[in-house]
Amino acid sequence: MTPTRILLIGATGQVGWELQRCVQALGTVIPAGRQQSHRVDLTDPDSVRTLVQATQPTIILNAAAYTAVDKAETEAELAYAVNAQAPGILAEEAQRLGALLVHYSTDYVFNGQQCHPYTEDVPTQPLGVYGSSKLAGEQAIQAVGGQYLIFRTAWVYGRRGHNFLLTMQRLARERDELRIVNDQVGAPTWSRVIAEVTAMILAQLYSPFSRLEMPEMSGIYHLTCAGETTWYHFASAILAQGERQPRLVPITTKDYPTPAQRPAYSVLSCAKLQETFGVNLPSWDQALALCLAN
Ligand SMILES: NC(=O)c1ccc[n+]([C@@H]2O[C@H](COP(=O)([O-])OP(=O)(O)OC[C@H]3O[C@@H](n4cnc5c(N)ncnc54)[C@H](OP(=O)(O)O)[C@@H]3O)[C@@H](O)[C@H]2O)c1
Structure with missing residues (x-):
């Protein structure tokens, strides 16, 4: 059997960083990014194709993205290059090699008007450029087909990178009062949970005893x-x-205007993931307690 070669793009990001540790046991990990020795700039299609062809992976993990939700409103071209075009190219290159592409997307593909958890089949309607560009990335991968897993996640935080947890901890040191939006509902998700679940699913798929077959999954x-x-x-x-x-101090979204509109309710139902792969996800507050104790 050919050894598993895992190309990890976006190894410096919140999820990428955790993935780097979590998937070590599954094969040889090749970290890639703008500052890695395996260099790739997702705005440059040639650099994406060259990276995949040079590294010949069995699995491509794409944890890279343009994630600046508000800035995306004025940098749409850049957001689309990274979040939409590059994933499509990765899907094409993965298919050429018979490799699996694992990609991450977002709860911001939904309009937030629902008031119960979104399942995967609910029609999408992003409210901003970031969500639209991520949706276009999903569609580009689906149009190519082949072996792919797209994990939509939400409200990602961890002990490194740019995220709400670290911002709150910094502001708590600097200010006596914080005004925080109380009318947007979602599920905060620790980057490590995303990485661990990804690794568990890959371990199942690549187990010789697996009952799960690609590309059916x-x-x-x-x-x-x-x-x-x-x-x-x-x-x-x-x-x-x-x-x-x-x-x-609890405030409303109207009290805190931002360039990008965000969904009021973007909780995702993980029933499909649980039924397909048998993984149970911790509650957001359990995961937060573990992250803070880490
Ligand atoms: N953050 C959230 O709250 C959230 C919510 C829902 C879904 N997601 C999704 O989850 C996934 C992981 O997000 P994250 O929060 O871990 O991201 P992140 O911490 O913002 O990291 C983004 C990564 O993408 C890389 N990157 C950006 N532009 C690039 C380019 N042009 N070429 C190569 N690499 C580039 C960055 O590399 P550099 O170090 O070179 O900048 C970094 O490694 C993404 O698909 C994101 O859309 C995130």
């Missing part, structure tokens, strides 16, 4: 921590564990 799966909360309650849970506790 190809598709979109929702992958978030369980439960739901608002940014305000998420902030309360973060700060409850901190040394300094500023006063938290």
Whole structure:
């Protein structure tokens, strides 16, 4: 059997960083990115094709993305190049090699008007450029077909990178009062949970005893921590564990205008993931407690 070669794009990101550790046991990991020795710039289609052809992976993990939700409103071309065109090219190159492409997408593909968890078959309607570009990436991969897993996740945080947890911890040190939006509902998801679940699923797929076959399992799966909360309650849970506790004031989205509109409710149902791969995801507050204790 050919040894598994795992090309990890976006190894410096929140999810990519955790993936690098979690998938080590599954094969040889080849980290790639703008600052890695395996260099790739996702805005440059030639660099994407060259990377895949030079490294000949069995699995491509694409944890790279343009993730600046507000900035995307004025950098649509860049967001589309990274989030839409590059995933399509990766899918083409993966298919050429017979490799599996694992890609991540977002809860922001939905309009947020529903008030119960979104399943994978609910029609999408992104509210901003970031969500639209991520949706276009999903569609580009699906149009190519082959072996792919698209994991839609949400509200990602961890102990490194740019995220809500680290912002709240910094602001708690700097300010006496924080005004936090309390009318957007979602599921905060620790980057490590995403990486561990990805690794568990890959271990199942590549097990000689697997009953799961590719490309039959190809598709979109929702992958978030369980439960739901608002940014305000998420902030309360973060700060409850901190040394300094500023006063938290709940506000509405209208009180905090941003360039990009965000869905009011974007909780994802992970039932398909659980039924297909038998994985149970921790609740967002359990995962947060583990992350903070880490
Ligand atoms: N963050 C969230 O709240 C959230 C929510 C839902 C879904 N997601 C999805 O989850 C996945 C992982 O997100 P994340 O939060 O881990 O991302 P992140 O921390 O923002 O990291 C993004 C990664 O993409 C790389 N990247 C950006 N532009 C690139 C380019 N032109 N060429 C090569 N690499 C480039 C960055 O590399 P550099 O170090 O070179 O900048 C970095 O490694 C993404 O698909 C994202 O859309 C995230």
